[in-house]
Amino acid sequence: MALLFCMDMKLDSFSWTNQRKKSFFEAPYTTRQPQRKQANIVATEQTTTQKHSLKLASSTPSHNIFRLVPIFVSFLLVVASISPVLCLPIVSDSGHHLPANQTFKPHAELLKLKRIRAYLRKINKPASPDGDVIDCVPSHQQPAFDHPELKGQKPLDPPERPKGNGTEETITQTFQLWANSGESCPEGTVPIRRTTEKDILRANSIYRYGRKPRRVRRDSTGNGHEHAVVFANGDQYYGAKASLNVWTPRVNDQYEFSLSQIWVISGSFGNDLNTIEAGWQVSPELYGDNYPRFFTYWTTDAYQATGCYNLLCSGFIQTNNRIAIGAAISPRSSYNGRQFDIGLMVWKDPKHGHWWLEFGSGLLVGYWPAFLFSHLRSHASMIQFGGEIVNSRSSGFHTSTQMGSGHFAEEGFRKASYFRNLQAVDWDNNLLPLTNLHQLADHSNCYDIRQGRNNVWGTYFYFGGPGRNVRCP
Incomplete structure (x- = not known):
């Protein structure tokens, strides 16, 4: 799962290069406002309704989210620290490694490879029928x-x-x-x-x-x-x-x-x-x-x-x-x-x-x-x-x-x-x-x-x- 996750992150980064550059942690902040409203509602319900037990209140989805955030952040930090070992480079169909800021274009890559091979055939003479290179x-x-x-x-x-x-x-x-x-x-x-x-x-x-x-x-x-x-x-x-x-x-x-x-x-x-x-x-x-x-x-x-x-x-x-x-x-x-x-x-x-x-x-x-x-x-x-x-x-x-x-x-x-x-x-x-x-x-x-x-x-x-x-x- 760690390898797959790491590769997905790298693939996402390709699309980010064509948009406004954002911090990796910027996206969660843009969606926090709805979570705050939900938290206020839950808090009001807890003060007006005293029949709910502490155990039930602590198991509500909103509280679970707040409790999972630091865990999730810690998980990301761990993954980031080991990603040089786990991450696999993005490789095109032609076998070439793509730079991190380059979108993979299979047709362009294949065309480039064909041109390279044609050029090499032109400058490198093939071996003779006896297997010799002269x-x-x-x-x-x-x-x-x-x-x-x-x-x-x-x-x-x-x-x-x-x-x-x-x-x-x-x-x-x-x-x-x-x-x-x-x-x-x-x-x-x-x-x-x-x-x-x-x-x-x-x-x-x-x-x-x-x-x-x-x-x-x-x-x-x-x-x-x-x-x-x-x-x-x-x-x-x-x-x-x-x-x-x-x-x-x-x-x-x-x-x-x-x-x-x-x-x-x-x-x-x-x-x-x-x-x-x-x-x-x-x-x-x-x-x-x-x-x-x-x-x-x-x-x-x-x-x-x-x-x-x-x-x-x-x-x-x-x-x-x-x-x-x-x-x-x-x-x-x-x-x-x-x-x-x-x-x-x-x-x-x-x-x-x-x-x-x-x-x-x-x-x-x-x-x-x-x-x-x-x-x-x-x-x-x-x-x-x-x-x-x-x-x-x-x-x-x-x-x-x-x-x-x-x-x-x-x-x-x-x-x-x-x-x-x-x-x-x-x-x-x-x-x-x-x-x-x-x-x-x-x-x-x-x-x-x-x-x-x-x-x-x-x-x-x-x-x-x-x-x-x-x-x-």
């Missing part, structure tokens, strides 16, 4: 420029591209889901996938978020990382280029991933390992879903403390306003159906020495500054292409996480995952075909690889597999 960040404010050696600087102009990098046959140009509706960021900004609390909570810690688990040997059989790759070594390399088709492999465990990428490597496979990496990956831990996403990575100490995925630390400098690193790739290849691939090239700028990344048909994404590295500051000693998965053995046996399409290399085109037109960049910034390649499948019963060459695809290979099967327990 922020357009001024180029000079991207994470890379938090690095002490980059403070106050701006992205460099595009470098000279390798010679011999002419147009080539492309099966189908791929895009990203967020840009399918024609969205892009304005000139002078770069699109950055927004990181959420949920993203970080999926990682073991803030420190490990956005970093690969440490691994030292690329062919280690004991750290859970398994590969099907081809590589070239024994020379000085200044870049690598290839086209690879995009799939949606099944990843069995949240803490596993499946990727296809190019590695540019220098140093030993000890604590001084330098790598630059780019490709596509499915990583539920990093992204919270099973979409294949365009990614980059770098490290200068074998994945220990330096480097990260994408733009999650100071390192890679993005220059492109159309490509969002970490965003989902669409469309994807389908088994025995249409094939979609992306072109990737990483090369060292002869003028400044930075390592640049190209995505698709001539889209420069950005660069890794040379000062980030030790061995890669001069050149690479190995380039590598292919697939990698993490086998956590969370169920006590080999994972069923797929690599590539999830099918073995022997199934070939439209069924297996591939790399084609493998090339290297030499010291004079020339693109040359790769022929002196070595194959490695460290768990060939789970994921394998098969290399070939023809006049259309140049040097190519198929790779991948289903993971756990009768030959891969």
Whole structure:
């Protein structure tokens, strides 16, 4: 009853604002005159008629009123003293609190709310179909420029591209889901996938978020990382280029991933390992879903403390306003159906020495500054292409996480995952075909690889597999 009473009082106060302001206790005084007359009549009757008992006289309505007035006033004072606790604010249908001196007008409130929502839809872009929110960040404010050696600087102009990098046959140009509706960021900004609390909570810690688990040997059989790759070594390399088709492999465990990428490597496979990496990956831990996403990575100490995925630390400098690193790739290849691939090239700028990344048909994404590295500051000693998965053995046996399409290399085109037109960049910034390649499948019963060459695809290979099967327990 106290809550209801308090709310009624507040509602009455709205109508009072449009009239003469009155004290709360003013109204009873305006109606006292009739009560006085009634009291006089009762008093006269009591003096002329002595047959009424004191008990009867004291129980008359007029006397009850006088006795209830102080009680009523006390009650109001008590209610007023506790009303801050008991009173509920007046709320409109739209959920907004109304000021005490404002009359609630539902139609006006609804119209105002509709206008606000329309305005927010205009200025706040909706999430893309993959659930991402893409922020357009001024180029000079991207994470890379938090690095002490980059403070106050701006992205460099595009470098000279390798010679011999002419147009080539492309099966189908791929895009990203967020840009399918024609969205892009304005000139002078770069699109950055927004990181959420949920993203970080999926990682073991803030420190490990956005970093690969440490691994030292690329062919280690004991750290859970398994590969099907081809590589070239024994020379000085200044870049690598290839086209690879995009799939949606099944990843069995949240803490596993499946990727296809190019590695540019220098140093030993000890604590001084330098790598630059780019490709596509499915990583539920990093992204919270099973979409294949365009990614980059770098490290200068074998994945220990330096480097990260994408733009999650100071390192890679993005220059492109159309490509969002970490965003989902669409469309994807389908088994025995249409094939979609992306072109990737990483090369060292002869003028400044930075390592640049190209995505698709001539889209420069950005660069890794040379000062980030030790061995890669001069050149690479190995380039590598292919697939990698993490086998956590969370169920006590080999994972069923797929690599590539999830099918073995022997199934070939439209069924297996591939790399084609493998090339290297030499010291004079020339693109040359790769022929002196070595194959490695460290768990060939789970994921394998098969290399070939023809006049259309140049040097190519198929790779991948289903993971756990009768030959891969």
